[in-house]
Amino acid sequence: MSQTQDAAVEQIPVTVLTGYLGSGKTTLLNRILTENHGQRYAVIVNEFGEVGIDNDLLVESDEEIFEMNNGCICCTVRGDLIRTVQNLMKRRGSFDAIIVETTGVADPAPVAQTFFMDDDVRAKAKLDAVIAVVDARHVLQRLEDTEEAEDQIAFADVILLNKTDLVTEEELATVEARIRAINPYAVRHKTERCAIDLKAVLDRGAFDLDRILSLDPHFLEHGHHEDECGPDCDHDHDHGHHHHAHGHDHAHDHECGPDCDHDHHAHDTPHSVKSISLRQGDLDPNMFFPWINQVTQIQGPNILRLKGILAFKGDPQRYVVQGVHMIVEGNHQRDWKADEPRESRLVFIGRDLDFEALKDSFNACVAE
Ligand SMILES: Nc1nc2c(ncn2[C@@H]2O[C@H](COP(=O)(O)OP(=O)(O)OP(=O)(O)O)[C@@H](O)[C@H]2O)c(=O)[nH]1
Numbered sequence: 001m002s003q004t005q006d007a008a009v010e011q012i013p014v015t016v017l018t019g020y021l022g023s024g025k026t027t028l029l030n031r032i033l034t035e036n037h038g039q040r041y042a043v044i045v046n047e048f049g050e051v052g053i054d055n056d057l058l059v060e061s062d063e064e065i066f067e068m069n070n071g072c073i074c075c076t077v078r079g080d081l082i083r084t085v086q087n088l089m090k091r092r093g094s095f096d097a098i099i100v101e102t103t104g105v106a107d108p109a110p111v112a113q114t115f116f117m118d119d120d121v122r123a124k125a126k127l128d129a130v131i132a133v134v135d136a137r138h139v140l141q142r143l144e145d146t147e148e149a150e151d152q153i154a155f156a157d158v159i160l161l162n163k164t165d166l167v168t169e170e171e172l173a174t175v176e177a178r179i180r181a182i183n184p185y186a187v188r189h190k191t192e193r194c195a196i197d198l199k200a201v202l203d204r205g206a207f208d209l210d211r212i213l214s215l216d217p218h219f220l221e222h223g224h225h226e227d228e229c230g231p232d233c234d235h236d237h238d239h240g241h242h243h244h245a246h247g248h249d250h251a252h253d254h255e256c257g258p259d260c261d262h263d264h265h266a267h268d269t270p271h272s273v274k275s276i277s278l279r280q281g282d283l284d285p286n287m288f289f290p291w292i293n294q295v296t297q298i299q300g301p302n303i304l305r306l307k308g309i310l311a312f313k314g315d316p317q318r319y320v321v322q323g324v325h326m327i328v329e330g331n332h333q334r335d336w337k338a339d340e341p342r343e344s345r346l347v348f349i350g351r352d353l354d355f356e357a358l359k360d361s362f363n364a365c366v367a368e
Pocket residue numbers: 019020021022023024025026027028054103104133162163164165166191192193194305322323324329
């Protein structure tokens with residue numbers, strides 16, 4: 001990267017956190033936000049799905065969290081990201097570094113590109129490293145059916161091969177070999193629950209533009225990813241919103257609307273990925289737990305991700321439930337605050353999910 005020494009001193013380092021749905025990005029972010037490393041981070045969360053949940057899953061901390069809720073990564077992320085970074089820069093001095101957590105199904109390229117394409121952003125921030133968290137248990141399957149999983153690995157400077165507790169030694173060796181074949185340059189760490197010395201992931205100065213250019217010679221050319229718009233794009237960016245907002249109640253296509261004229265040649269698969277958001281008041285735990293177990297047992301292969309924050313009748317605490325395919329876990333998080341509506345929110349991200357059936361059966365879990 002050709003930057004003068006002075007400019008580099010002025011620029012705020014940015015870490016981009018990528019990784020497929022459920023791989024462990026939030027787990028890593030929570031470590032970063034709670035461990036005592038003396039750095040103050042501003043966190044930008046780009047979330048896929050209508051109901052903002054990731055924010056609520058992050059531990060309470062003094063760090064500032066900025067949420068960008070939009071499913072249409074190709075059109076909106078760069079503009080949103082540029083605006084968010086610019087707004088952040090007005091409050092320089094209150095943080096030392098920025099972390100951008102990307103949505104689980106996103107190609108990290110446009111996010112990384114933002115830090116090179118926009119002059120204003122480039123003057124103030126520099127990409128420090130792209131970190132990819134990889135789910136050792138599910139990554140081989142993801143590599144079969146999505147391009148994003150491969151892109152995320154290919155773009156990473158640091159790869160956390162996470163969830164090592166869920167695979168055998170042999171499986172881990174196979175996964176490592178596959179990852180090495182995709183990206184032999186990244187530093188790899190094997191982790192359980194992203195337990196790692198944060199010095200290995202933060203403030204790396206690892207993003208190597210020369211290497212990215214050797215992978216993708218057109219990386220810096222505007223418009224080379226035809227299905228992603230630049231900051232000066234003149235597409236009607238509302239198309240995503242009206243699709244998302246009014247498409248079919250709560251179910252969203254992951255990317256553009258049906259009338260979108262982008263070239264989607266490289267992104268066929270994610271179009272089958274939908275998110276479903278469910279909301280209710282207090283739930284009956286005796287109804288909910290058997291239901292969620294049944295749903296994940298039967299539909300697990302199609303459920304890429306589920307997460308929710310639930311209010312159980314008579315329970316003063318928020319209950320957080322998380323899942324990836326058939327693996328579901330849950331625990332109490334903290335007390336509901338006095339000024340906080342007791343609302344149960346549950347998001348499913350997956351393929352071929354029957355929204356109406358999920359909604360009806362979820363509604364049946366509402367407490368009397
Ligand atoms: N068994 C096991 N579970 C893990 C590990 N790391 C994370 N998890 C669990 O996997 C689930 C997903 O982790 P998250 O950190 O929320 O994943 P994420 O990448 O932020 O997920 P999205 O926001 O959906 O993209 C949670 O239930 C975690 O507790 C691990 O090393 N082993």
